[in-house]
Amino acid sequence: MLIFEHSRPGRRNRSQFSTIKAEKQNIPQNLLRKSPMLLPEASEMDVVRHYTRLSQKNFSIDTEFYPLGSCTMKYNPRACNALAMLPQFLARHPLAPEDTGQGFLACMYELQEILKDVTGMAGVSLTPMAGAQGELIGVMMIRAYHEARGDKKRTEIIVPDAAHGTNPATAVMCGYKVVEIATDKEGNVDMAALKAAVGPQTAGLMLTNPSTLGVFEKNVSEMSRIVHDAGGLLYYDGANLNAVLGKVKPGDMGFDVIHINLHKTFSTPHGGGGPGAAPVGVAERLLPYLPVPMVAYEKGVYRWLTEKDVPHTIGRLSAHMGNAGVLLRAYVYVRLLGAKGMNRVSEYATLNANYLMAELSKVGFEIAFPTRRASHEFIVTLKEIKEKTGVTAMNLAKRLLDKGYHAPTTYFPILIPECLLIEPAETESKETLDAFAAAMKEILVEIQEQAEMVKSAPHDMPLRKLDDVKAARELDLTWKP
Amino acid sequence: MPFIPHTEEDVKEMLASIGASSIEELFDEIPPDLKTGALTRVPPGMSEMEISRLMLERAQADGFYLSFIGAGAYEHHIPAAVWQITTRGEFYSSYTPYQAEASQGTLQLLYEYQTMMASLTGMDVSNASLYDGATALAEAALMAVRQHKTSRRILVPRTVHPAYRKVLHAIVRNQDIEVVEIPFCPESGQVLLEHLEPFGQEDFAALVIPQPNFFGVLEQVDAMTDWAHKKHSSVIAVVNPMSLAMLVPPGEWGAQGADIAVGEGQPLGIPLSSGGPYFGFMTCKHDLVRQMPGRIIGRTVDLDNKPGFVLTLQAREQHIRRSKATSNICTNQGLMVTAATIYMSLLGPEGLRQVAAQSHANMLQLTEQLEKLPGVKRVYSGSCFHEVTLTLPGPVNEILQALKEQRILGGLNLQEHYPELNNALLVCATETKTADDLNKYSEMLGKILKKYG
Amino acid sequence: MSIPTQLKYTKSHEWVKSESDGTITVGITQHAQELLGDMVFVELPKIGRTLAQKEECVVVESVKAAADVYSPVAGEVVAVNSELESSPEKINQDPYQAWLFKLKPDNAADLASLLDAQGYEKALESEGH
Incomplete structure (x- = not known):
């Protein structure tokens, strides 16, 4: 049953209504809404019951083993949620002055510093709101780097065929041509294919290590040398960082830019498909291009770094500073773990x-x-x-x-x-x-x-196999009364 | 060991099964010169009690303020039930609903969300959300360019949120898309047809129309929509979803309605939380559905003909289409949408209308009180929803600083984004402000302004 | 799998039928249809569009995949099978009847570069199917 089917005309949740009647109004008649809104008219209890029951139709980490490869479905500690939802943190407006948010900014600054250490990178920006956005920002920085050097011939990004689909999609969004290279029988990138693909037109290589095939790319140092010798840069997709956390730093493997999926390695919730958070880290030469805002600590005060401080930044990729609440959860998690725990x-x-x-x-x-x-x-x-x-x-x-x-x-x-x-x-x-x-x-x-x-499985779930051909052929994307 | 359940006995048995002598041996494929492990700048671990103390102290140091800042993020009351249900483990710790039979809760909720958003915006279809309002605008621009096929120009009024314009620019510049900025009327604070006309000589893929605009002013959406359609271009509406409980929805603008509507979903039950996580929404006309980025949920049936829900139109997405996907977007903001759907259900149409009406009335009341102070004037003549642009008789930063000392955040200084606006302040009042709050603000501002009289 | 001998083929799994009026009719092969699975959507080119050889001109979309169809030779689109827009499943039912578009080739000699049934069968084998 849909929430709309619980609706009865005239049913109201008066506890959610203001006790004062709004009297003033001066919106021109032609701009006032006349058509009804299809929102349910249901009691608070009906709504609570409906969504509680819906939640029970989900598998989740809190209820089932969830061995979803490449997604790192680990336990999401409750403390991370509780402490990120302290009322003062929730109430803080993104444009509130810096001196009203020193506590919050301290957490963000320390998270930046911790992630620098973990990744072996020279700088970190926390703004990307999901892995795919972290990738986009990473490749944008690669592009900005080449452009700043007047190097306009570089039109290709190399991606192994085992990569996540976001890698080639991202490269295209940045205006690059994608060159896919093959994998050998052992699950490594085919080095001959890599050598053949690399050239003066190569802007960079995007690599996940350990790869999505579940193995460590043994030749990574050699790959790094080949790409760097040709003037390209190396991008590290941090989707599988959980496998080498505290063991290997991507910076030491020769990577110039990395994104880290906090919702994987740092245990922030997947939330039914978001929100994520994917800070980016860069080596020295890409520092000028990091996205803003970032947090600085000077003379005992935390402050935002903006376009004025980072004039060559690739810019802003979210209206404010990204998914602050997710970053707070990750911060609590890293403090709980500490260096050894990681x-x-x-x-x-x-x-x-x-x-x-x-x-x-x-x-x-x-x-x-x-x-x-x-x-x-x-x-x-x-x-x-x-x-x-x-x-x-x-x-x-x-x-x-x-x-x-x-x-x-x-x-x-x-x-x-x-x-x-x-x-x-x-x-x-x-x-x-x-x-x-x-x-x-x-x-x-x-x-x-x-x-x-x-x-013909499943047999014991509330529903049997769903007809996704019908769903795509006869699109039914909204309920109609 | 935080969150690791293994006993020593477990480890021994597991290593024996693998045939390894130590855990370290499992890393023997990593070249030794790459193992640099030691984390020198990560502090030692804390107990939950210790980190709780630290976070509480930091939160208390930040404290609470009486805030009149809006500018794209709005303080509204959030019913207690919203986040209690949203943070249930079954919503909080599940993943993207790829296995439909094990994700009917999330899938049905998203279908309900799509229905609500399509109705609220007056459009045919909705996706399951994007990252935030700014990125939703950028995705809409890419979508309009794909649809138009010949032009790669997007017309964007300067009355659109400055941060949105920055994000739009950062994202589309890599694809040779030209963002053209349109001026506005310095008296009304709106974009008039005379401002559009010079830019319509050349083809363009879309015109962006903000409602309300960044100054809080309502744009003449019908005329703008019809003008763009006459030029065979798309209209992208950027709207505050809360305002749509009072205002004509984008789907009804002009003769044919806007083609795509996007915006920031935060006002619908999402806490301000320093800027995120929020969610971007996107709705559109039916014929654009295959150009829409992100996840989309469809209703279908199972083998026994029972109704159920699945991710649909997945072939557009990056995990299948790879370099030819409509966007590289992978995630939506599932948990935020969960909260928004519960929020809209709890308020219902009448509740949402009341929140919007009360916010609007509070803005009018506050404006009236502030305009009585000497030297305080409305900058623009156009009608407003719940935000208004005022000029002050002195330097805005100084005055805001003085208000802050009284624990009032008086609004946003506009000078940084609009250098031509001297001493201009953007002020917002939502339904959360009582008569006492409004009085406190106007009295305190009155006292501070005496020095500039 | 039977491959109709009266048609010509490309390595990218299009079939081509030469018509008496000098135009060609293009569709996708049984093999391509099987790989893609249940078809849910077809995006056809505009009539009058000129295509280069191997230019992407049609998108066929199934539940699990989307694929481009390439123009077998250079030419101008003279007709499209718009029936498929509402009934994409016809491609699954009979791929050799469910044509996608008709093309007027720029140069009839280009057709000589296409594979015959035997050549296509070999190409399939070397793909490892």
Whole structure:
């Protein structure tokens, strides 16, 4: 039932109405709204009940194991939320003077400094509001760098074929041509392909390391040398930073610019698909181009750095300073962890991934890169199972829902057929991983014995498989009374 | 070890299963020269009690002010139920609803949100939100250029929020899109047809129309919309969603209505929170739906013909279309939209109308009181919604500083964004201001201004 | 998979039929249709548009993918199958009947560069399918 179906004409929530009647009004008649608004007229209790019930139809980290590869679905500590929602923080207007927000600005400044250390970068700006925006800003800085040097021949960005779809989409939004390079059998970037692709037209290379194939790019230093020798820059997509947090600093791998997904590595909530936050970090030579505002600390006072302080900045990418509340949550998280805690994040994320990979392999699943260590995630391929039984990765994913587990990422990276990208995250216990492996084993048996049942999963969810062809052909995007 | 459940016994068993002797061995594919690990500038970990104390002290140091600043972010009352439900773990800690059967809660909520936003703006369809109002405008400009196909010019009045114009410029400049700024009438504070005409000689993809504009003034949206349509260009409306409870929605502007409506969703139940997270909304006419960036939810049925919801039109998006996607956008602002949907449901049409009407009435009342002070005048003659531009008889920063000492934030100094505006202040009053608040402001300002009399 | 022998093909999975009036009719092959899955939307070019060889001119969109269709040779668009705009599923039902557009080639000799059924079959094999 939709909220609109709870609506009854004339039902009011008077506690939300002003007790004083608004009398003054001087808007010209031709600008006044005449048409009705399709908003529900429901009681407060009906609304609370409706949305509480809706929430119960979601899988979430707080209720289920959620091994969604490349998304780092780890526990979101409640303290981070509670402390970011202290009433003074919530009430602070973005344009309020700096001296009324020194407490808030102190948190932002310290977060900047901590992220510099973690990434090995010379400067950090917190403004990007999501991973894709962090990427956009990163590539914009690469472009600004080349332009400032009068180097106009650089028209291409190189992207491995295993990269997130946002990488090529971002490069195009920045006016670049995308050159995709292949992956070798071991899951590394094909070095011959890279060498062939690099040239005086190369503006940069975008790389995720560990890659989305769940392995560490061993040749990263060599890649860095090749791209830099040709005058290009290196972009680090921080989507998988959780795997190397406190172990390797992207700056030490030779990267010039990086974005960090706080909603992954720094445990801010995914919120049903946002808000994210993706600070960008840069090496020395890109410092002049960082987006504003940033926070400075001078003579015991925190203040915003704006266009006046950073005259070559690529500019502003949000109306204010980005997703401040998300940044506060990340700040609380890094203070709770401290330096040692951060180190342990990557250690236990890696332990969990390698353990689950070993267990699933023993159960009989085919691992895409069996000779490699898993990073914090790994890939299972159902290519053979599909050929023999017709059961696909998507079928298995849906069957997992029946067993009370959120599905891993399916069909990404695209180059591995029938793949499941599995990332258990460090906050899960051994018992949870064992139970998941047992459920996967059960499904393997079901595939042998009742393939048709698996193909028509899910069976035990409130809804069965949804018809997305109908959804796209007969678009129904808004409710009509 | 914060948030890591492993016992020593667990670790031993897990390593044995893997066949490794230590956790460190699991990192043996990383070249040793790259392992530089040590974090020297990250402080040691704190307990929850310790960090709570620190954050509370910092929050208290910042304190509360009686604020009359608006300029794109507005203080409204938020019903207690909104964030109590929004921060339920099932909303808070779920991800993008790619697995529809395990995400019906988020998906249905987004479908309800799309319905509400389409209706509020008078448009046919809505996406599931973008980052914020400024980026939503930039995405709308890209969309209009894709649709127009021949022109890459966008006309943007100087009455549009200055930060939005900066963001727009930063995003579209990489795609050879030209942003042309349109002047406005210094008397009315509006864009008049005579200001548009000189820019209509050449083709343009879209005209941006803010309502209310940055000065709080209501634009002549019908005339502007019809003018742009006559030139075969799109109209992008930038609107405050709260104002739409009182004002004609963009879908009804002029003869055909605006083509795309965008704006900042923050007034709908999102706390000010130093500028974010907020959410940008985007609605449009049906024939533009495939050009729309971001996530879109559709209603469909399951195998048993029961109604349900899925992400649809996904082929436009980056994870499938890669370099040919409509935008690189991946996330929406799901949690913010959750709050906004609950907010709109709790207020209903009458509640929302009352908030808008009360805000408008408070602005009029405050303006009346302030205009009684010597040297305080309205700058523009055009009608306003809940913000107004005033001139003061002295330097704005100095006066704002004096007000701040009385714990009043008196508004935004406009000089930085409009150098031609001397001593101009942008003041906002929403429904949260009582008669006492308005009196306090006008009395205190009166006292301060004596020195400039 | 049977590949009609009376048609010509491109490596990018378009089929081409030469008409008696010198125009050509273009669609996508059974193989392309299978790869894409259930079609939900087709964006056709404007009549009168001139195309270079291998220029992107049609977008076909399924639930899980979107693909460009390329012009097999240079020429001018003289007709489009607008029926597909409301019934894109016809491409799944019979890809060799559900044509996309008709083209008047600039140079009839260009058609010689297209593959025949046997050549297309080989191209498919080398793609590893």
